[in-house]
Amino acid sequence: MFSVKEYEERLKKTKMKMVESGIDVLLISNPSNMYYLTNYNAWSFYVHQMMIVTLEDSQPIWIGRHMDATSVAKTTWLDENHIISYPDYYVQSSERHPMDFVVKIIDEIGHSKRKIGLEMDAHYFTALCFQRLLNGLPNAEFKDATVLVNRVRLIKSDQEISYMRKAASIVERAMQAAYDTLGTGVRECDVAAAIYQAQISGLDECGGDYPSIVPMLPTNDNTSCPHLTFSERRYKKGDFLTIEIAGVYKRYHAPLARTLALGEAPHHVKELSKVVQEGIEKTLEVIVPGITAEEVERTWSEAIAKYGYQKSSRLGYSIGASFPPDWGEHTVSFRTGDKSILKPNMTFHLMPGIWYESYGVEITESILITKKGVEPLTQFSRDLYEKPIIETAL
Amino acid sequence: MFSVKEYEERLKKTKMKMVESGIDVLLISNPSNMYYLTNYNAWSFYVHQMMIVTLEDSQPIWIGRHMDATSVAKTTWLDENHIISYPDYYVQSSERHPMDFVVKIIDEIGHSKRKIGLEMDAHYFTALCFQRLLNGLPNAEFKDATVLVNRVRLIKSDQEISYMRKAASIVERAMQAAYDTLGTGVRECDVAAAIYQAQISGLDECGGDYPSIVPMLPTNDNTSCPHLTFSERRYKKGDFLTIEIAGVYKRYHAPLARTLALGEAPHHVKELSKVVQEGIEKTLEVIVPGITAEEVERTWSEAIAKYGYQKSSRLGYSIGASFPPDWGEHTVSFRTGDKSILKPNMTFHLMPGIWYESYGVEITESILITKKGVEPLTQFSRDLYEKPIIETAL
Structure with missing residues (x-):
């Protein structure tokens, strides 16, 4: 793991790029970007998960499957207020979708009307994820931020x-x-x-x-x-x-x-x-x-x-x-x-x-x-x- | 590889499910489904590729990156008329997207106004893929077919x-x-x-x-x-x-x-x-x-x-x-x-x-x-x- 200082520095650079791009809230699906910002490194990306970076918060929020929440707590610098998990009946269900849960959280924390960046072409950000966010957050303004964090990663420490x-x-x-x-x-x-x-x-x-x-x-x-x-x-x-x-x-x-x-x-x-x-x-x-x-x-x-x-x-x-x-x-x-x-x-x-x-x-x-x-x-x-x-x- | 007869049987079952679901054209992003229908088995799914099944055609069409077309020809039962590749400048480009190329092909072969099934929640079918198809095929009617082929796969031979x-x-x-x-x-x-x-x-x-x-x-x-x-x-x-x-x-x-x-x-x-x-x-x-x-x-x-x-x-x-x-x-x-x-x-x-x-x-x-x-x-x-x-x- 890198020092918390290095993660904070990475987060700061990410927020600078968000400001440049006119983005208030960034939703991260790319596991490499999640790892880069928090050290999260579990093989959990085969189910939907999301990391939320806001301009105001000093830590990203992780949202994922309940059985994976413990691994976030154990391996990242996120405190327990920044780890939120959805129940197992959201997994690969024809009725419920994890992004409906994400929508609920975004609404609860007051970001449903903001400018939201999405990693539109990230491997695990599926068309259905996008559709559910669009439907669930009709007052948000969405922008493509596919390689926003990737560009922060370009120059290595x-x-x-x-x-x-x-x-x-x-x-x-x-x-x-x-x-x-x-x-x-x-x-x-x-x-x-x-x-x-x-x-x-x-x-x-x-x-x-x-x-x-x-x-x-x-x-x-x-x-x-x-x-x-x-x-x-x-x-x-x-x-x-x-x-x-x-x-x-x-x-x-x-x-x-x-x-x-x-x-x-x-x-x-x-x-x-x-x-x-x-x-x-x-x-x-x-x-x-x-x-x-x-x-x-x-x-x-x-x-x-x-x-x-x-x-x-x-x-x-x-x-x-x-x-x-x-x-x-x-x-x-x-x-x-x-x-x-x-x-x-x-x-x-x-x-x-x-x-x-x-x-x-x-x-x-x-x-x-x-x-x-x-x-x-x-x-x-x-x-x-x-x-x-x-x-x-x- | 399975016999061509077994692949044809799998394709027939897929088409039956397409008919049941009111789908004329199925776009397949899931590499497991591509493999199931054609034996295509290369680590090429990190770039966008697509398989097209139509009710009329006796073979699926593969569309992918130029450098991967040879592996389709060598390892699947598809003939050369069913292997179409896009140039390398479509790969991870901020200007061009592989789905623009797919749109062009769908239009050329006369399917731009049909009922098209999409694997909306397949891992590699990104939000941007979906957006480009929506924009490029305004007269098509899209339906979710995420697990259509997966359901054919349920009972094994x-x-x-x-x-x-x-x-x-x-x-x-x-x-x-x-x-x-x-x-x-x-x-x-x-x-x-x-x-x-x-x-x-x-x-x-x-x-x-x-x-x-x-x-x-x-x-x-x-x-x-x-x-x-x-x-x-x-x-x-x-x-x-x-x-x-x-x-x-x-x-x-x-x-x-x-x-x-x-x-x-x-x-x-x-x-x-x-x-x-x-x-x-x-x-x-x-x-x-x-x-x-x-x-x-x-x-x-x-x-x-x-x-x-x-x-x-x-x-x-x-x-x-x-x-x-x-x-x-x-x-x-x-x-x-x-x-x-x-x-x-x-x-x-x-x-x-x-x-x-x-x-x-x-x-x-x-x-x-x-x-x-x-x-x-x-x-x-x-x-x-x-x-x-x-x-x-x-």
Whole structure:
């Protein structure tokens, strides 16, 4: 947990953005934002819950399911007056909806006629939640505040950076576990199990945490499908694969992807890997505070265009503390049109994955913008890894 | 993958429910429902995607991000005319939204003035998705169809049951791994890592899959918080804990929870465990096809009330194939007011967890409704497990 002072500072910055946006009351559905403001970290986001920040109150109010209220009291800095729970008969009911309960509370505490910010595109803020709030609060004025808190999260504190460094050490260990486990006859799920073991146990000095995205390790022509997870298939000599995983410490993520082969990789995979590596190096050379997100992408595009390649998807995105189903912060992206200016203590997943119809290559880095430039958080060779085949007499 | 015939049968049942509900076009956001109808199984649900079922078309249409289209082509029974992708600049953009693209497609294929069903309360169908559809399709008539496909999923095919039996064997192995790893000085994350290793590697004859909920293993007074995950804390003699996990095979889940202690458990935990076990036995005795969901709960309530206990949350819920953040099907719940009639090949997580202010007990079963009664899918002792302490000289 961070100090109460740090949480208060985060809340203060949130309120400043609320004032800028003309919002009196902010309703937070995004579990990453709840965690950021209060340390609330339970797997309770599969039922509806809500955090209410008002300009006047010195603490957010949590509203959620009765059985989860104890975990809020035990793990956050909220006092008991700021923890309100609804009975279990509101859960997944065709008659009652948790937002009806939230409406009642908002009315009771006198905010039903105010300017209310909603995280309109947050994963767990469903259409029905919205409809119930609209119906229940006819005199409120609603505004979209989807990434309001996310934008506060962009620049990390030193303690947050120290967590991400631990996450980076964990992902190095997890990627090494994958390298060590890969072999002919081994199943994809066995490599995934070794990755998980390393991710979750973490290091001797700090335990791991679950990642917001599961290991993705497509093989051969499935490398054209970046979001396939893993199967029961057994590896054969000549297979190539991409592995995209993250290390996590107290919800802070450091993602990493690499490309591997069992034995020799196909020529086109080798060629593309070299181009991607050179592109990463060129890109890292130009990153300094003060440049824009789109400039980062432009450098990359030029570096690979020289060899006749192009990448149609964004080159990366802001990262930090997060909950499933995504480890991205949904704010700054390295792509044309994103004119956000890079600042020290921002953190990104530099994601130069390239996917064609029949193959793909992924070699990525979690990076920290420093005062003078940029620093990869992980130290792990970017080379395409061609694992020697050990011939065994069967 | 199931046979195309089975997918067509599922689609036919979905269309029948659409007709019953007065719906011409169904928009599906729930990844579990996408998977159920087409075998689509990639971790792509963190960006917006949509499946369109119309009464006329013999296949659903998938609309999603360009980089994911290849995985739909490779893993589902949809032909290329039913796979449509949007460019990457729609992803997490403040200017463009994927639902604007979906609107365009719905208009192009002539459905903009029809009766359209929406999964209003599905996790990834956000308020903004809804608003963009409303704005983009002013002549459509929208209806809530949140659990329309979920209700088709209620009764499992024999192949689905066989998957859940494999999942049950996997969760037995994962729970045993937790029992074996627990010890003084061991960290919570080390037990979680052992659980994961077993869940993901699965069995020799079938590989595991990732569960929709991560291992939850709160200790001591945190057992009052069912949805806390795990920490770096080291176990001490006298600790007691609950473990709730699932085994998964091809997305089909078999959850299981148990209560453990390192050495002797506190008296009140032992007492409550006995009551819960007796309650489970009494409940299993009455379950037969034809009774209602609320009757199951009533038997349980009476069994524990005899000893002065009560449980305020539902006693269980329907389970099957699912994706994060939940392994429940969101249809039938064992609770007062749910008059759904139990039928053969329905499957449930019988979830008699009881949580007080300072402690909780969880002993649960995944169960199958058979032609004549009920069958627990797992064979794992329900006794409170008091692990002997091995004294080592340090």
